Amino acid sequence: MEHAFVNASAASDWRNILAERGINTQDFDSLLRKPTLSGNNFDQQLIDLKEFVATVEKTGSVKSGGGISWSVGLASNYAKRGKVGQAILGSKTLGTAFNRLVKFYPLIQDRTDVSLEMGEDFTTLGYRILDPDIWPRTEDALYTLGVFSSFIKTAAPTAWETVDILIEADKNVVKKDLTNEVCANVVYEAETNGIRFPTKILSNPIGLLPPVENDILNYLNRLLVEKRRYLxxxxxxxxxxxxxxxxxxxxxxxxxxxxxxxxxxxxxxxxxxxxxxxxxxxxxxxxxxxxxxxxxxxxxxxxxxxxxxxxxxxxxxxxxxxxxxxxxxxxxxxx
Missing domain, CATH: 1.10.10.60 (Homeodomain-like)
Known part of the structure; x- marks a missing residue:
C-alpha cells in the first residue's frame, strides 16, 4: 500500500501556534525538516500522514497541552491550504464551503473520508481517516474538527449550543473529558468523527475571502481527476x-x-x-x-x-x- 500524505501547511499551523503559546515545537520542526514531496500535478508540499498524525497525538496528549488540539484547529489559517483553501474560504455560504471541503479534501489529505449528510433538521459533517493502521487518532480528529468548527462559529456563532461533537473512539479509550475542551455535547463510539449541527445554518453567509473565479474551481477539478487517475x-x-x-x-x-x-x-x-x-x-x-x-x-x-x-x-x-x-x-x- 502506498504512503498517504497531508498538506505540509497543517504541520506549519501546529508549529506556529505552539510557538506563540510557548510550547515546545521540536517534533513539528523535525517533521517539517524532512524532505517534502510535490505530489503528482499538485501545487503543494506534502508530508507523511502517518507521521503527522503520530506527532499530533503525541503533542495533543501531553499534560501541559490539555485541549491544545482543538484550539490549534480553531486558530488554523485555512488560507494556507493553497487554492483549496481559497475556494472554501471564498464561498458565499456555509453550505457551499462545506460542499467544497468535501469535494476537494482529497487534495489536502490522502486516504480520508470527509462527508456531508444532510437531514431535515440536522446535518453531520464527518471526518475519518480510512487507514486503520493510523491509530491512535483522537487528537487528530479534535484538531480537524476544530478547523471545521471555526467555519460554523463564523457563519452561525449562536448555533454552537445546539452542536454535537462525534468521536469514533470509546470514552474509556479517550481517557479524558472532551466536553470541557469543545464546549459542546460529545457523542462517543460514533460511526465517524464529526460535527452535527442545525441544517438551517447552511444558508448562512460566510465570506472569509473574496469569491474565487471559476478558473480556480476548474483547476481544482482537473487536479482531482489527475489524482484519481494516478491511484x-x-x-x-x-x-x-x-x-x-x-x-x-x-x-x-x-x-x-x-x-x-x-x-x-x-x-x-x-x-x-x-x-x-x-x-x-x-x-x-x-x-x-x-x-x-x-x-x-x-x-x-x-x-x-x-x-x-x-x-x-x-x-x-x-x-x-x-x-x-x-x-x-x-x-x-x-x-
Missing amino acids: PVSEKTRQAIFQGLSRGHVTQDHVAKTLGLSRRTLRRKLAAEEVSYQAILDECRMRAASLEFKISPNQSLSEMALKLGYSEHSTFSRAFMRWAGIAPQQFRKLH
Whole structure:
C-alpha cells in the first residue's frame, strides 16, 4: 500500500501556534525538516500522514497541552491550504464551503473520508481517516474538527449550543473529558468523527475571502481527476471499501459503481494488478476489525461482525483466525 500524505501547511499551523503559546515545537520542526514531496500535478508540499498524525497525538496528549488540539484547529489559517483553501474560504455560504471541503479534501489529505449528510433538521459533517493502521487518532480528529468548527462559529456563532461533537473512539479509550475542551455535547463510539449541527445554518453567509473565479474551481477539478487517475485501482477499491464498511456498502457492484466502473471492468483491472476483489475485501475487513478492537473494546463480536458485513459472528471469527492466526477473543485480550 502506498504512503498517504497531508498538506505540509497543517504541520506549519501546529508549529506556529505552539510557538506563540510557548510550547515546545521540536517534533513539528523535525517533521517539517524532512524532505517534502510535490505530489503528482499538485501545487503543494506534502508530508507523511502517518507521521503527522503520530506527532499530533503525541503533542495533543501531553499534560501541559490539555485541549491544545482543538484550539490549534480553531486558530488554523485555512488560507494556507493553497487554492483549496481559497475556494472554501471564498464561498458565499456555509453550505457551499462545506460542499467544497468535501469535494476537494482529497487534495489536502490522502486516504480520508470527509462527508456531508444532510437531514431535515440536522446535518453531520464527518471526518475519518480510512487507514486503520493510523491509530491512535483522537487528537487528530479534535484538531480537524476544530478547523471545521471555526467555519460554523463564523457563519452561525449562536448555533454552537445546539452542536454535537462525534468521536469514533470509546470514552474509556479517550481517557479524558472532551466536553470541557469543545464546549459542546460529545457523542462517543460514533460511526465517524464529526460535527452535527442545525441544517438551517447552511444558508448562512460566510465570506472569509473574496469569491474565487471559476478558473480556480476548474483547476481544482482537473487536479482531482489527475489524482484519481494516478491511484492504482486496487487502492481506489480499498478506499471505497473502507468508506462503505460502516454503512454496509461493500458489495462489488456498489464499489464498482462508486469508482465509475462496471463490475466486469473492475474485476479485469484488479486482475491486471494481480489481486481479486475478495482478497481486498477480506484484507480491509480484518484491518478494520483490528481497529474496532482498539476504539470500541466493549463492542460484542456479533456487533462487530455485522458492522463488517458478516451475517454471523462465527463466519467473522473463522476469517479473523485465518488472518491473525489467533481467535478474535484472544486478539482483544492482547490489545
